[in-house]
Amino acid sequence: MTDDVLVRMAGITKSYPGVAxxxxxxxxxxxxxxxxxxxxxxxxxxxLIRMLTGAEQPDQGVITISGxxxxxxxxxxxxxLGVSAIYQETDLVPQLTVAENVFLxxxxxxxxxxxxxxxxxxxxxxxxxxxxxxxxxxxxxxxLTAANAQLVQIAKALSRNCKVLIMDEPGAVLSDHExxxxxxxxxSLRARGMGIVYISHRLEELMLIGDRVTVMRDGQWVQTxxxxxxxxxxxxxxxxxxxxxxxxxxxxxxxxxxxxxxRGLTLRGHFxxxxxxxxxxxxxxxxxxVGAGRSELLNCIFGAIPADSGxxxxxxxxxxxxxxxxxxxxxxxxxxEDRRGAGLILSRSVQENLTLPSLGRLSRGMVLRGKELAxxxxxxxxDLRIKTPSAAQPVRLLSGGNQQKVVLAxxxxxxxxxxxxxxxxxxxxxxxxxxxxALMDRLASDGISILMASSELSEVLGMSDRxxxxxxxxxTCELSREEATQEVIMSHxxxxxxxxxx
Amino acid sequence: MTTSQQVSQPPAETGPQxxxxxxxxxxxxxxxxxxxLALLILAAIVxxxxxxxxxxxxxxxLYQTAVVGVxxxxxxxAVISKGLDLSIGATAILAALxxxxxxxxxxxxxxxLPLPLAILFGLVVGLLVGVVxxxxxxRTAVPPFIITLSTYLVIVGVTFMLTQGAPVTQPAQVLxxxxxxxxxxxxxxxxxxFALIVVGHFVLSRxxxxxxxxxxxGNETAARLSGxxxxxxxxxxxxxxxxxxxxxxxxxxxxxxxxxxxxxSEFMLMSVAAVVVGGIPLSGGQGKIRDVVLGVLILGIAGxxxxxxxxxxxxxxxxxxxxxxxxxxxxxxxAQGRGV
Numbered sequence: 012m013t014d015d016v017l018v019r020m021a022g023i024t025k026s027y028p029g030v031a032x033x034x035x036x037x038x039x040x041x042x043x044x045x046x047x048x049x050x051x052x053x054x055x056x057x058x059l060i061r062m063l064t065g066a067e068q069p070d071q072g073v074i075t076i077s078g079x080x081x082x083x084x085x086x087x088x089x090x091x092l093g094v095s096a097i098y099q100e101t102d103l104v105p106q107l108t109v110a111e112n113v114f115l116x117x118x119x120x121x122x123x124x125x126x127x128x129x130x131x132x133x134x135x136x137x138x139x140x141x142x143x144x145x146x147x148x149x150x151x152x153x154x155l156t157a158a159n160a161q162l163v164q165i166a167k168a169l170s171r172n173c174k175v176l177i178m179d180e181p182g183a184v185l186s187d188h189e190x191x192x193x194x195x196x197x198x199s200l201r202a203r204g205m206g207i208v209y210i211s212h213r214l215e216e217l218m219l220i221g222d223r224v225t226v227m228r229d230g231q232w233v234q235t236x237x238x239x240x241x242x243x244x245x246x247x248x249x250x251x252x253x254x255x256x257x258x259x260x261x262x263x264x265x266x267x268x269x270x271x272x273x274r275g276l277t278l279r280g281h282f283x284x285x286x287x288x289x290x291x292x293x294x295x296x297x298x299x300x301v302g303a304g305r306s307e308l309l310n311c312i313f314g315a316i317p318a319d320s321g322x323x324x325x326x327x328x329x330x331x332x333x334x335x336x337x338x339x340x341x342x343x344x345x346x347x348e349d350r351r352g353a354g355l356i357l358s359r360s361v362q363e364n365l366t367l368p369s370l371g372r373l374s375r376g377m378v379l380r381g382k383e384l385a386x387x388x389x390x391x392x393x394d395l396r397i398k399t400p401s402a403a404q405p406v407r408l409l410s411g412g413n414q415q416k417v418v419l420a421x422x423x424x425x426x427x428x429x430x431x432x433x434x435x436x437x438x439x440x441x442x443x444x445x446x447x448x449a450l451m452d453r454l455a456s457d458g459i460s461i462l463m464a465s466s467e468l469s470e471v472l473g474m475s476d477r478x479x480x481x482x483x484x485x486x487t488c489e490l491s492r493e494e495a496t497q498e499v500i501m502s503h504x505x506x507x508x509x510x511x512x513x
Numbered sequence: 514m515t516t517s518q519q520v521s522q523p524p525a526e527t528g529p530q531x532x533x534x535x536x537x538x539x540x541x542x543x544x545x546x547x548x549x550l551a552l553l554i555l556a557a558i559v560x561x562x563x564x565x566x567x568x569x570x571x572x573x574x575l576y577q578t579a580v581v582g583v584x585x586x587x588x589x590x591a592v593i594s595k596g597l598d599l600s601i602g603a604t605a606i607l608a609a610l611x612x613x614x615x616x617x618x619x620x621x622x623x624x625x626l627p628l629p630l631a632i633l634f635g636l637v638v639g640l641l642v643g644v645v646x647x648x649x650x651x652r653t654a655v656p657p658f659i660i661t662l663s664t665y666l667v668i669v670g671v672t673f674m675l676t677q678g679a680p681v682t683q684p685a686q687v688l689x690x691x692x693x694x695x696x697x698x699x700x701x702x703x704x705x706x707f708a709l710i711v712v713g714h715f716v717l718s719r720x721x722x723x724x725x726x727x728x729x730x731g732n733e734t735a736a737r738l739s740g741x742x743x744x745x746x747x748x749x750x751x752x753x754x755x756x757x758x759x760x761x762x763x764x765x766x767x768x769x770x771x772x773x774x775x776x777x778s779e780f781m782l783m784s785v786a787a788v789v790v791g792g793i794p795l796s797g798g799q800g801k802i803r804d805v806v807l808g809v810l811i812l813g814i815a816g817x818x819x820x821x822x823x824x825x826x827x828x829x830x831x832x833x834x835x836x837x838x839x840x841x842x843x844x845x846x847x848a849q850g851r852g853v
Contacts, residue, residue, distance in 0.1 A: 315738060339740040353738055356731035358798045367728055367739040374721045381719070421739065 015042040016075075017175055017206040018094075023062055023072035032058045033069070036232045038225060040175060040206040045197060047209045047217040047238070050227035050250055051440040056210055059227070060177055063208075064096045065089035076175075093174035097164045097181060105153035110135035112152050113167045138166045142196055156302060157184035158193070165196065176200065177208040182216050183437060186300035186466050188505060194220050212440055214243045215469065226250055251442050258445045259473030260452045263492075266291030270460045271343075271429050273312065276321030281307040282484035285321070289429065289460045294451060296475030296495075297464040299504045304484040305464035306348055309431045312462075313345040314338040325429065339368055344422030348433040348464075350411070354418040357407035361399050362388040364406050364417050368425040391420040395450065412443020419450065430454065432463040436470060448474060468497050480504050545843060546792050546807040553814055561821040568698055570817070575699070578813035579706040580605075580765045582806065584780055585787035586713045587757035589805040592788050593717075594730040594750045595797025596650060596657030601758035602781030603668040604642045608635035609762035609772040610676060613684035622675050628685045636759045642668065643755020650751055651744030657751075665781075672774045680773035684766055692767030702764045709760060714802040722749050731798025786833070787812055790840040812836065 018040040025033040033055045040046050050056050061067040062074065068083030075081070076092045084092075103112045111118075113135045121127040135148045144162050152160055161181060168176055178197075182190050197220055201207060211217055217224055218238060226233040226249040233249045271289040276282070282304035289295050297305050310316045312323055314332030323330045325341050332338035335345070347353040355364050365388050366373060373383050388402045395416045399409055406414055415435065422430060435451070436444045451474060455461060465471050471478055478490040480503040487503040557565040564570055584601055591598035615623040616631035626634060642664060649660045694701045717723040725746045728736040737743050761780075766772050791808025793800030815836055819829045 313738075334742075335738050336740045336742055345738060347738060352732070353734045356728050356735050356798060358731045359727055363724065363727065367724070367736070367741065370721045370724055377720045377722065379719055379721060379724060 015204075016040070017042050017077065018063065019075040020059070020063065021073050021075070023059065023069045023074070025058055025062065025067065025069050033062075033230045035072070036227070036230070038232070038235075040208060042174075042204045042206050043201055044222040045201055045207045045209050045220050047211065047221035047224040048227065049211065049214070049217060049224060049246065050233075051442055054227040054250075055230040056227055057179070058230075060096065060179065060208070060210070063089070063175075063177065064094055090171065093172055094177070095168035095171060095173040095175070096177035096179065097161065097168065098179045103152045103160060103163060103167075106151055108149050108151055109139075109146055109155070109163050109166075110148040112163055113138060113148075113170050115167070117171065134170065135166065138169050141169065142166060143199070144196075158186075158189040158301070161185070161193070162196070165200075173205070175206045175208070177210070179210045180212065180438070181209070182211055182213055184301070186302075186504075187468060187501065188300050190216070212438070213467070214246055214441075217246070218243065247441060258441075258448065259470075260445075260449045261294075261474060262452055262456060263476060264292040264456045265476050266293075266458070270326060271312075271462070272324040274322045274324070276308070276311060276323065277319045278304075278307055278311050278316060279319050282311075282481070285481075285486055287479055287486065287489070289462055291460055292455045292458050293476045294455050294461045294463060294474050296471040296478040297462060297481060298468065298471045298478055298500050299464075299466075299481035301466060303481040303504070305481055306433050308481070309345060309433050309462065309464055310347075312338070313343060313431055315345070339425065339427075342426070342428040343431065344368070344425060344427035344429070345431045346415070346418050346422070346433060346435055348437065350414055350418060350438070351407075355406050355414060358405055360403045361392065361397065361406055361409070361417055362402040365391060365402075365420050365424060368421050372425075387424050391424055395420055395423075396446070410440070410443070412439040412446070415439055415443070415447060416450075419447070423454070428459060430459055430461045432461060432465075434465055434467075435463060436465075436467070468500060471495070471500070472497065546790075546804065546811065546840075549840070549843075550807055550811055550814075553811060553818075557814055557818040557821075561818060564821055565814075565818060570821070572698055572700065572703070574813055574817045575703045575706075576768065577817070578809055579702045580761050580768070581780065581783045581787060581813070582706050582809045583709055583757055583761035583764060584784040585791075585805045585809050586709065586802060587754035587761070588781075588784035588788050589713075589791075589793060589800060589802065590717075590726065590750050590754050590757075591657065591661075592785075592793055592795060593797060593800045594726055594747065595733070595795075596730075596747075596750070597661065597785070597795070598646065598751065598754050598758075599658065599661040599781055600642060600646060600665040600668060601661075601754055601761075601784060602778065603665045603672070604639050604755055604758040605762035605765060605780060606772060606774060606776060607642075607668050607672050607762070608639045608759035609766040610672060610681050610774060611635045611638055612688075612763055613681035613766050613772055614676075616685035616688060617681065617683040618685075619683060621679065621681070628687055631685070632763060635763060636756055639755040639757075639759025639762070640752055641755070643752040643758075644748065646755065647748035647751030651747035661751075669774075676774045678774060680771055680776075682771040684770065688767050689770045692770065700768075702768050705760075705764060709757065710802060710806060713757070716753070717802055722746060726750060727798055783812070786837050789844075790837055792840070792844040794844075808840075811840070 016039055020036065020038040023033050023036045036055065036059055038059065048056050062069050065084035065086040065088055073080050073082065074084060104115065110132045114131050119127045119130045119134060132148050139146055142162060142165060146159055146162065152163060155163065181193060185193060197207060209220060221238040223235060224238050224241065224246065225235040226246060228250060268291050269288045270291050274286050276285045285308060299305055307316060311318045314335050314337055317333060330341050332341065351357060362384060366384050369387065373380050373387065385402065392399065392402065397416045397420065398413050406417055436447055439447065451461060463474065472495055475495065476492055478495040478500065479486055480488045480500055482504050490499060584605060587601045588598060611623065612631045612635035614620045615626040615634060616628045646661055646664055649655060650657045691701050696704060717726065725736065725741045728739065728741050729743055729746050733743060787808035788805055790811055791804035793804050812833060815833065816829060819832060
């Protein structure tokens with residue numbers, strides 16, 4: 012690590028009508044370091060980053076990049092200065108090829124002024140080689156996995172001579188294995204003298220990749236420490252401003268009776284011959300790498316995708332759910348991985364979202380029972396402590412954790428007996444995470460059975476009574492809570508045909 | 514469960530709320546368009562030197578607006594579901610022709626029917642068109658825009674084949690009388706429009722299909738995963754639009770006493786205009802009947818004012834185009850202010 016300061020942000024202040032989003036924040040980034048930025052949702056991380064990429068200008072404060080002071084940046088200027096950002100939602104154009112995306116907006120031109128396609132593909136291949144990855148440069152980005160799409164974004168930044176790379180939650184869509192390869196790339200970029208701002212909710216990631224870590228809370232700088240000199244508990248304390256007792260709450264209350272029984276379920280191209288039982292009050296973890304077929308399995312049980320063969324039995328009755336509607340009527344609920352795209356109707360209110368699956372129960376004939384709708388909503392908002400100014404608030408204005416609580420409340424209000432959770436805490440901040448874990452534990456105690464697919468191993472280990480591991484569409488092993496460790500799970504999650512393109 | 518927990522929450526975690534102030538602003542009944550309407554009325558009174566506010570003129574405005582008013586409600590249903598119904602104008606004309614011809618003493622292409630049956634016939638045809646649209650929208654991946662463009666062309670073709678292009682001019686006398694009859698100062702067609710506003714509003718805001726309609730328009734995937742029968746809801750939306758369109762045709766026939774197969778090609782466009790001027794986003798999942806009514810009134814009053822001022826019909830069209838652009842632009846500014 013050198014002491015060349017690439018970026019220095021001093022006294023950055025930004026207000027929106029009614030709120031001070033940032034109050035006198037200081038931040039600096041040196042060449043050849045990974046500087047982690049962490050804080051709960053709403054702490055001001057994204058706002059600070061928007062100042063650095065020129066998306067917004069600070070009300071007060073100075074940004075110094077490579078020795079030059081600026082009162083505020085514009086996106087074009089930030090680009091010229093070598094600042095690039097990679098966001099959770101990729102800003103790639105899915106229909107264009109890898110090479111076209113890498114050079115989007117600065118396509119190499121031939122002598123005639125026409126686009127130099129051959130040169131573009133050659134350059135794209137060179138940049139990807141530099142990253143040490145092989146990707147088909149002519150494939151449309153829509154055909155890539157989330158992990159590879161992220162690599163294309165990094166390549167895009169490199170092709171622009173980027174000196175400051177901002178990564179916003181890069182690990183959120185990756186399996187642990189993919190994350191490891193991403194880390195290798197990040198380390199090689201660091202070795203080249205690039206400055207990297209790494210934003211993540213996952214503290215474990217920060218401890219692995221970070222050199223320094225800055226904690227923000229309520230729009231203010233709290234502390235900056237060398238990662239080697241701090242610890243996870245200390246960071247959590249700084250983030251939430253209070254001691255967070257053990258994140259996971261787990262009481263074992265597994266009943267004897269099998270509630271959901273899956274036999275030989277197959278969806279060609281995604282998973283094959285999946286067989287397992289889920290007991291009353293059990294939390295069954297489903298671990299595996301991204302692409303192992305977990306999401307598809309949950310969607311299949313839920314009736315959202317028709318299975319090719321196999322049977323599902325619910326409480327001894329064969330369940331032939333050919334649509335989510337039928338599965339819901341039988342008492343199954345799905346909390347999908349893509350909360351914003353599949354879990355919620357973002358433009359509609361908390362109440363409308365929360366009561367949507369229960370409308371049949373809460374109406375007389377075709378006519379809604381307005382008072383009961385409001386009462387149901389109120390009771391779950393209170394019970395799950397959903398933080399919202401009112402039941403009429405559009406859910407898009409809620410934080411990730413509160414949105415997820417609304418999705419869970421939908422199924423509780425419906426009276427669900429089996430909950431299928433797909434990455435239940437993705438994009439949820441630490442405080443809300445432990446609330447969701449506590450809720451899961453309470454639901455299990457109430458006799459609800461939970462099947463939880465998760466890429467976060469600590470979550471699987473912390474919450475599951477039993478763990479199923481899936482690899483390449485097959486269940487590769489079943490572990491009791493006592494047997495399950497990171498090592499055992501990972502050894503079964505990595506495909507045996509270990510030919511993985513990194 | 515307890516309210517004390519609510520109170521003891523740290524306020525810190527609610528995150529930035531730039532929307533707070535905007536949300537308050539939004540609670541003004543009807544939002545910005547109410548003010549636009551109020552200003553327009555004021556301008557109309559001043560510019561027409563008081564003629565506008567005379568009861569006879571106000572009645573005329575409502576009388577002329579009723580048909581588009583009903584069509585725009587049909588369109589609003591489609592737009593809220595993130596669709597568009599290009600066929601409603603043609604459906605309205607088809608229904609009007611059917612009702613007019615079959616109730617006439619000397620029908621040209623249909624058997625003679627007593628008026629109530631003739632009306633029922635027209636409404637059922639509207640329903641059938643809607644059911645076809647809804648079935649295709651729910652069961653195929655073809656966008657509603659294309660589906661209803663096709664049915665629109667089919668209906669226009671059928672209309673011309675039936676009538677040979679000749680207008681229907683002799684509907685049952687009772688119908689014409691009803692079209693001119695008044696309760697107090699309000700013409701019966703206007704009252705019918707008002708009644709349909711109440712029905713349209715009730716269905717959208719107080720019934721299960723109404724709630725599901727918003728869900729489907731807001732996010733079809735999430736709606737399906739929440740157990741909403743998406744195909745059935747789409748069937749309902751377009752069926753309702755078809756019936757509303759046929760009702761608009763009935764109003765048109767009652768008011769004018771005759772209907773030509775080529776009439777009302779602009780009806781459909783005016784219905785879309787009213788929906789967007791009222792501030793309903795084409796992106797779906799949002800909007801109320803109140804908004805459409807405001808949109809219809811704004812366009813109707815602007816048209817009336819220009820008539821009173823003796824502005825040429827050609828210039829009027831240009832001005833209406835400008836109104837649409839300005840209204841949509843203003844609504845989007847407001848939406849951005851809300852942090853969308």
